[in-house]
Amino acid sequence: MxxxxxxxxxxxxxxxxxxxxxxxxxxxxxxxxxxxxxxxxxxxxxxxxxxxxxxxxxxxxxxxxxxxxxxxxxxxxxxxxxxxxxxxxxxxxxxxxxxxxxxxxxxxxxxxxxxxxxxxxxxxxxxxxxxxxxxxxxxxxxxxxxxxxxxxxxxxxxxxxxxxxxxxxxxxxxxxxxxxxxxxxxxxxxxxxxxxxxxxxxxxxxxxxxxxFNADAVEIKVQGKSVHPGSAKNAMANASRIAAEIVSSWPENMVPETTSGREGFIMFMDIAGETEKASVSGIVRDHDLKKLKAMERQLEAIVAAKRLKYPLAKIELSFKEQYRxxxxxxxxxxxxxxxxxxxxxxxxxxxxxxxxxxxxxxxxxxxxxxxxxxxxxxxxxxxxxxxxxxxxxxxxxxxxxxxxxxxxxx
Ligand SMILES: [Zn+2]
Known part of the structure; x- marks a missing residue:
């Protein structure tokens, strides 16, 4: 034909x-x-x-x-x-x-x-x-x-x-x-x-x-505490720096640039921030729903550790289902x-x-x-x-x- x-x-x-x-x-x-x-x-x-x-x-x-x-x-x-x-x-x-x-x-x-x-x-x-x-x-x-x-x-x-x-x-x-x-x-x-x-x-x-893929969106919101940098010791929570730290704590072998086939990832895309507040949005992807959820638990653990490290800041983490x-x-x-x-x-x-x-x-x-x-x-x-x-x-x-x-x- x-x-x-x-x-x-x-x-x-x-x-x-x-x-x-x-x-x-x-x-x-x-x-x-x-x-x-x-x-x-x-x-x-x-x-x-x-x-x-x-x-x-x-x-x-x-x-x-x-x-x-x-x-x-x-x-x-x-x-x-x-x-x-x-x-x-x-x-x-x-x-x-x-x-x-x-x-x-x-x-x-x-x-x-x-x-x-x-x-x-x-x-x-x-x-x-x-x-x-x-x-x-x-x-x-x-x-x-x-x-x-x-x-x-x-x-x-x-x-x-x-x-x-x-x-x-x-x-x-x-x-x-x-x-x-x-x-x-x-x-x-x-x-x-x-x-x-x-x-x-x-x-x-x-x-x-x-x-x-199974697909969720992820959003992180950091509420910081702005103080004059000259007197910031033990008083400031720099939201931008905390957001950057969360992003860089995510394993490098679980991002789109380093994965293929059936390997899942989290990609952080939009990052915006100042001392007072910062936000990060991204996507979570995996063919296996259990693995997708495990990645989300892993990110939750990272965020939980930052909450302990930065008690003056308020950090929110949320996921939203996109498709399955x-x-x-x-x-x-x-x-x-x-x-x-x-x-x-x-x-x-x-x-x-x-x-x-x-x-x-x-x-x-x-x-x-x-x-x-x-x-x-x-x-x-x-x-x-x-x-x-x-x-x-x-x-x-x-x-x-x-x-x-x-x-x-x-
Ligand atoms: Zn097409």
Missing amino acids: DLKTALYERLDRYARIDTQSDDKSAAFPSTAKQLTLARLLAAELKRIGAKKVKLDGHGYVTAELPATVKGKKPVIGLLAHMDTAPDASGKGVRPQLHRAWKGGDIVISRKLGVILNEKNCPELALCRGEDIVTASGDTLLGADDKAGLAIIMTAAEHLIKHPEIPHGVLKIGFTPDEEVGQGVKFFNVKAFGADCAYTFDGDLAGAVEEET NMKGVIAGRPEVMRKLLAAVRRAGLEPRIKPVRGGTDGSRLSFMGLPTPNVFTGGYNYHGRYEWVSLDGMNKSAEVLINLARGWAE
Whole structure:
């Protein structure tokens, strides 16, 4: 099956539309420009013959592909997000197609010195001989997740043109604001009406994800006691210094810069302070909820020791739940992963199950009652100028989608 021409045409067209989300915005969607793409996608879904196409007030685009087989089959959701990350510019994206990459440098921009190769991205070596798409040096590409949109749209068009391919009811959902962690905040799982779903969002051909971090936010507040430094002995509690001491007491081997795979961490991000008061905020992450809680106990112990050391200060420590590992939910419905692994194998790939070092829309959806693992789209180096996606990987992803649709109807 070769859908590469259609996939590239769509990726190119979607990528040129600026849909950057904004983590400082209180609006939903966080940026109105995402609606430009939402409207385009809704119109395109109608044009290819999808049914029940809807763009709602929150910017969610939904549609349905009716079943081609008789009898009751599970309803499967197919999801991708429309926004791109705030980390790099998404304005004026000009995709470039580097056909049949033979190894060596892929020049994204000679002028800006943005050169992609196996040295700065060893994962590229897995895609020798494939067609590689990049941006042009001054923006991200936005294949995260416009590759996912292109894959779902192209596979849907293929399924509509080929009613002889057996499948049950398929629901399509395009969502805003994934990159700012709000993507499914207002998503109506019940109205969507799927029994399970798959996000098509990121990573190299063969990768599937059923596991995310457990995530809490941490906040430390120090109330100090300000006294003239000349007479501060045994009278001052310097909140800034106490906050800094807590941060530096956290083990260096439990921070993002020194951990990978299944190792968890605490990252202290915003630190603000003066003598009178200081505050520190950060995040706690681990795939294992017990280990996450153990890290929090460890930080509590550090804070307790500082309270003893600095009796004149008042130190508060609090944690707030952000999201939870979706594996627990997905494991409760084993056929969701079983069907996915079979679909990947049917596309001639060996599935690689990877724990995500982050969250996905799927983790939140899973806890909203819709088990939603993630499927690769064939790309890498997201959120920056070195982002790339393999058209062949996208083609495999579309094939997996069609196999999934077929597999659930069998
Ligand atoms: Zn994404």
